[in-house]
Amino acid sequence: MxxxxxxxxxxxxxxxxxxxxxxxxxxxxxxxxxxxxxxxxxxxxxxxxxxxxxAGRRTNIFALTEPFRADTYAPAHMAFVLATSIAARRHDYDVLLLTEEEASAGMRRVATSGLCDAVLVLDVAPDDERVGVARQLGIPSVFVGVPDDHDGLVCVDLDFEAAAGLAVDRLADAGHRSIGLLGHPPSAYLRSNFPPRIRAGFERRARERGLDPAVELPEPGGNGSRGVAVRAAVGALLDRGVTALVLHCDDAAHHAVLDELAARGLGIPADVAVISVGSTFDTTAMHPPLDVVPLVPQASCDRAVDLAMQMLSESAPAAGVYLIAPEYRDHGSVVQPDAPR
Incomplete structure (x- = not known):
């Protein structure tokens, strides 16, 4: 050099x-x-x-705060870390990853020491402690996620409520009247900002379409296997007369759902329609492939980095929530309206 x-x-x-x-x-x-x-x-x-x-010039480094906890679902979280790094490199920036669970301390440290030009915030909680810190920092911050208190912040995320609504519309248009949402464990709805938005979008759109919605949030089973709890939750939904499932859960839970349907001799989509919402993994690799309204890490992270770069320029964006429109990907797990059921 x-x-x-x-x-x-x-x-x-x-x-x-x-x-x-x-x-x-x-x-x-x-x-x-x-x-x-x-x-x-x-x-x-x-x-x-x-x-x-x-010299008071840019460091060409973004700090990326992504707390790693014992219950962190690593594949999805690392997908966002990688996507952020790729987006940053397009602007000749590197990423300093802050993984400590006490996330606010790391943000303060890098900001006060001048180690970075901006902070990108991942794994956002509804009552995220980093909100207050971001307002005190002298450098730009962009949240990939939407905390409850986001006044004055720049946030970017998938429009999760619209994503759930898109799935409900597809099922309603296919003639389903009783639909079920299989979600994450209840603790996820306190820890993360997006599961509550999926549930709210699902229930609101179902009511608007005159459907009968049901929700199951399975906890891990007594033997530590969440698969057992997931299969029991699917059984409970089916016993209520549900003919279509919206899945917002990890890939292991998806496989448990498919196992339960197969054990009951139910085919997809002939007997039960299934749509995955907010997934970061490949649902076409499942048997059968599942329709999906995906969460694409690169789309969110590209937008977040672009906003950070704008905040470092004279054309800084207005504070607010920048939502990414959802996209429905049809892989044949919902019978179309003109097809026999």
Whole structure:
């Protein structure tokens, strides 16, 4: 990697002139600046982060706060970490990952030390402690998720309520009158911001369409296996007369649902329609493949990084919630209205 003295030599100027040109602290003639910029490009010179901080310039680092807890569902969370990193690299940024469970401490540390230009907040809780910290920081923050108290914040997320409503509409249009939502354990509705939005969207749209909705939130079974509880919950829904299921749960729970339907001799979609909502995993790999309204980490993280970059420029976005419209992907697990049931 090129050093600053190599840039100075190539441009025919002193090291201090290069420093002044890059920091903007002193006026440099247009001709000299052009020579320095040309040398920087040709040598691929990049000032180190410490020097940029001392000069008051950007660090080209985003802090990404993603607390890892004992109950963290790692595949989905790491999908968002990876998506954020990819989005950041498109803007020549790197990511500093903060994983401590005491998330607010890490945010304060990196902000006060000048280690990053902005903070991206993942795994947002309804009453997230990082909301207050974000309002106190002197650098931009973007939440990938929507806390209950989001006044003055910039938040981006999938429109989960619309996603659930999209699934309900597909089932209603296919002629189903009694539908069930199989969700996460009850604790997830206190810890995360999106499960309550899925449930609210499901129940509201079902009422609007004149359907009979039912909800099951299975806890892990007494032997520690959630699969047992999931299968029991599916049985309870079917015993109530449910003919269609909306699944908002992890991939293991999806497989438990399919196992229970198969054990009862019920086919998809002939006997029971099934739609997955808010999934980050591939539902086409299941047997049979399932229709899905997916949660696409890259879409959310691309938007979040774009908003962060705007906040670092003169055209900063207004505070508010930026929702991503849901997309329905048909894989044949719901009988179409004109098909025999």
């Amino acid at each position: 090129a050093k600053i003295h190599e840039v100075a030599k190539a441009a025919g100027v002193s090291i201090s002139t290069v420093s002044y040109a890059l920091s903007g602290k002193r006026t440099i003639s247009a001709e000299t600046r052009q020579r320095i910029e040309r040398a920087v490009r040709e040598l691929d010179y990049r000032p180190n982060a410490g020097a940029r901080m001392l």
